[in-house]
Amino acid sequence: MTDVIVPNDMWDDDREGVIVSWLYLSGASVTEGEVLCEVMVEKAQSDLLSPASGILTIVEEADAIVSRGQVIGRVD
Amino acid sequence: MSLLLTGVDVQAQLESEQLRLSNPISKASVVFWEANPALVVGIREMRLPRAVPAVERMAEAGWQVAVRRSGGSAFPVTQGVLNISLMTHVPVNLDLGYQQFCEAIIAGLGPLGLPIAVGPTPGSFCDGRYNLMIDGRKIAGTSQQWRRLPGNQVRCLYHCGLLVDAVTNTLVEAVNRFYSEAGASPDSFVDAKVIANMRDFSSACTTSKAAFMLRNMVKDMNINNISRDNFQRQQ
Numbered sequence: 001m002t003d004v005i006v007p008n009d010m011w012d013d014d015r016e017g018v019i020v021s022w023l024y025l026s027g028a029s030v031t032e033g034e035v036l037c038e039v040m041v042e043k044a045q046s047d048l049l050s051p052a053s054g055i056l057t058i059v060e061e062a063d064a065i066v067s068r069g070q071v072i073g074r075v076d
Numbered sequence: 077m078s079l080l081l082t083g084v085d086v087q088a089q090l091e092s093e094q095l096r097l098s099n100p101i102s103k104a105s106v107v108f109w110e111a112n113p114a115l116v117v118g119i120r121e122m123r124l125p126r127a128v129p130a131v132e133r134m135a136e137a138g139w140q141v142a143v144r145r146s147g148g149s150a151f152p153v154t155q156g157v158l159n160i161s162l163m164t165h166v167p168v169n170l171d172l173g174y175q176q177f178c179e180a181i182i183a184g185l186g187p188l189g190l191p192i193a194v195g196p197t198p199g200s201f202c203d204g205r206y207n208l209m210i211d212g213r214k215i216a217g218t219s220q221q222w223r224r225l226p227g228n229q230v231r232c233l234y235h236c237g238l239l240v241d242a243v244t245n246t247l248v249e250a251v252n253r254f255y256s257e258a259g260a261s262p263d264s265f266v267d268a269k270v271i272a273n274m275r276d277f278s279s280a281c282t283t284s285k286a287a288f289m290l291r292n293m294v295k296d297m298n299i300n301n302i303s304r305d306n307f308q309r310q311q
Contacts, residue, residue, distance in 0.1 A: 009230075010170050010222065020119050033226045038119070043147035043204040044170040046222035063120065 002052040004059075004073035006039055006066050010046055016065045017041030019072060026058040030075060037073070039066065050075055079108050080287040086114040086142040086153060093161055094145060097223040097231050104294050106162040108287035111153040114140040115254055118149050130257035139250050146221035146235050149264070151202040152250045156242030156273070158283040162234045162293055170220055174206040177218060177234045180297045181208065184290040188278045199267035201251045208238070213272035215239050240283045241275040244268060 006017065020038040024030055035047040036056065050056075052075045060072040081089075089109055096102050115134060121127065122143055131141040139152075153159060162177065178194045185192065190210055197207045197214035208216035216238040223231045239247070248268040255264045274281045 012169055012171070018120075035224075038145070040118075040120075040147045042170055042174075043202070043206070043218070044173075044220035044222065045145060045147040047224055049224050049226075063123075 002054070002075045003071045004036060004048060004051060004056075004075065006068050006070045006072060007046060007048065008069050010044065011041060011068060014067065015041055016067055019060055019062050019064050019066060020045060021062050022058055022073075024056050026056060028056050030054065030056045037062075048072075079291055080158070080284045081107065081109040082155075084109045084111045084159075086111045086116060086140060089159075089161075090116075090142055090144055093163075093233060096163060097221065097233050098225070100225050100227075100229060102163065102231075104162075104164045106160065106290075106293045108283075108290070109159045109161070110155060110157065110283050111159065112140070113138055113154045113250075114142055114152070115250055116142050116144045116151050116153060117254070118147070119143055119145070121149060121258070121260075124255075125259035127258045130254055130259075133257045134250070134254055137250075137253070139254075141254070144219075144235075146219040146233060148202045148204060148217065148219040150251050150254055151217055151237050152247040153237060154242055154247065156240055156283060157247075158238040158240050158286050160234075160236040160238065160290065160293070162236075162297070164232045164234070164294075164297070165229070166232070168232075170222075173220060173232060173234065174218060176297045177236070178206055178208060180293045181216070181236060181238070181290060183296055184293060185274075185286065187289065188274075188281065190274065190277050197270050199270045201248070201266045201271070202237075208236075210272060210274075210277050213270055213276075215272050215274055238286060239271065239273045240281055240286050241273055244271045244273055247271065 200214040221233040
């Protein structure tokens, strides 16, 4: 199991972001390195790449408020 | 040759930017463009209750609606709005990136002698912490998009919509009409009093003149010499 994590490198404080969209549904087969979802904070939108190949489980849905470093999904 | 692309189709421009952003060998660059009337909205706004019919109604009224991948909410573009799309390959953090981007714009426009400040403008369209303002009125909004590429590469697209000599009431009406048609919450609506053109403060200002003044933005952002490590050492 590999966690999908909100990146730590975009901002330095404890501001919260929001999941803009997932490009796949839970249960989808995904490939390492492809874009899984988009996260926005302070009008800056970043895509998140899949950390592994496998089956995606979404933990936090689109529009969820998230913190940097937070686990928002898993790839098994 | 003019630095400014005019009569640009927004959807085509946004798609072109995405292609360049995904190209691992493309270099840092800046593009200045002025578009046909369009409303550029965020992905989340397309989930408003009546977003799809709202797009149709806006098109009937002469406003193309395009969805962008950089952050933020609805921002109107027409003749008189100078769009700046600057791409870098340096993964600075978002606040430092905004500061560099805003400072490069302010420096480029410096010869106009305008008291441009950076900050939030409550009641404006596409509000954020890094608007450019004069006398508390928003003259520009900024946004970023980070594209992550294999091999831990990050490319950043900075965008600024600079209101130079647009018809601001028309811009505000377009945004409010979209929000009304789409069923947005009341706090989404825009107050025209907090929006201004640069030309309100500098009568000689045009989009082509502003683009010319900003032609060295890539160099002014000093993006070839700044890294996250450098930033942390400077603090």
